[in-house]
Amino acid sequence: MIFSDQETLSRDQLQILQLDRLQKLVARVYEKVPYYKGKMDAAGVVPQDIKTLEDIRKLPFTTKEDLRKNYPFGLFTVPMDDVVRVHASSGTTGKPTVVGYTKEDIKLWAGLMARSLSAAGVTKSDMIQNAYGYGLFTGGLGAHYGAEELGATVIPISGGQTKRQITIMQDFGSTVLLSTPSYALNLAEAIADAGIDPASLALKVGIFGAEPWSENMREELERKLSLKAIDIYGLSEIIGPGVAVGCIEEQKGLHIFEDHFLPEIVDRDTFEPLAVGEEGELVFTTLTKTAFPVIRYRTKDISRLIDTPCSCGRSFMRMPKVTGRTDDMLIIRGVNVFPSQIEHVLMSVEGVEPHYQIIVDRQGSMDTMEVQVEVSESVFSDEIKKLEGLSKRIQAEIKDLIGSSCKISLVEPKTIARSEGKAQRVIDKRKI
């Protein structure tokens, strides 16, 4: 179902709209944010240089590093009086990324989420069980406001409390489930364990996102939950969920809401722009956000653009499901983990060798993480309790840092493969 007329604009109409919005955006950030002005000056570009959409290539990229340098509010373009809400990333790799919204931004976002839900076939008659986390994470509240904007009924249950989720699903007759795909699988397994036939539930659609997942996982979820599984994509730096969404008609690729977010694909090494169809890093420019706009934000997500028409009638380009990233970030049970964090913990333990390996796997629907650490002579002891103490200490420190537990395996020296180039720190055995 098409929620807004803008979703079917012709390419020409859309490009006129995009250029107008881009020019206004660039002029505004140049004027309001000294950091952006500095970067543009250094790149030798002024707002007047943006005469066509291609001219966006003259503008410098924005990276997570830029966001960190301006922590917390340095890139906001409005006074804090006009900011009605902030969200933040978990900050697991340093300073969290803080994003802000004006009242208009929240409305815009709600509209985009209403569009997304609508694309997934959700209507105002639906009962939406929102199992995305509520809080600083953009998923819960983003989806919540969108559901209300659409006029559906929302159950703001948030994540966790699996038994209660199932009871509510049965008692309230939830027709739509919003959650991460891994949590949906958890729910599916709990439903099966409880001996409940998924077909006896009222669920018809699941809208799953916030982590990489595969087509196989989609099939599994559709079968186990007896629903249609739709992809949703977004990231807090851009707005949150609702940047792109799959449609119920095709379930092939996610329509990018191009009237609000200008997508580019760049080469993952040279950052040169790539043509439609070529695979590279996704870059977004927010065309309409007020409090926290971003110009050419490098998402580190790998995808490509598809410009062939879709039977749903939306004119927006599509992107296939994101299944990879340009950096080494791992998403383990929904938590972002960088190998460098694990390394940091290991290096802080005296005598631990710099050789380690992280093995990620999935058992059932649960991600597992094992950290293999080589035992050097300086930490080795002939007493079991001392070695077990060492591994417990590492485990506790990792849990403290990333909030997720892992198994520590002490291994013999030189058993972790040495590479001649970049060390392979991570072995991800999960089938995504």
Add this chain to the structure above:
Amino acid sequence: MKVEQIAIFLENRSGRLAEITAILAENGINIRALSLADTADFGILRLIVNDNDKAKKILKENGFTVGKTEVLVVEVPDHPGGLAGTLKVIKAANLNVEYMYAFAQRSGQTGLIIFRFDEVDLAIAALQKAGLRILTGEEVYAI
């Protein structure tokens, strides 16, 4: 009094123990006493051999993590209650045994117990005071 023992870190992988013993055999090293402590994830092999320095060097060259520890080898009468009497002495002296293992002598009336104490010197004093015989390194390596 103190006897040197080497300890080797072992992953729980099949064939690791066979590899170590093969390496020792190739280098003419004779094992005098052995104990293997294992957990679900790893093991610690403790050895007293006839030439600890050589064994340690060779094992390290072969990529093993090797540690050296001092243990006490105590003669215990080889009859019912022999070990109980010794442990009574240890208990009375408030000594903490980290671990212990035993081996019997080929001939003679005594068994040998290898003790790992935190406080080795206190242990020596207490055991000697109770009249127990502690073997020297030379005696053990030459068994």
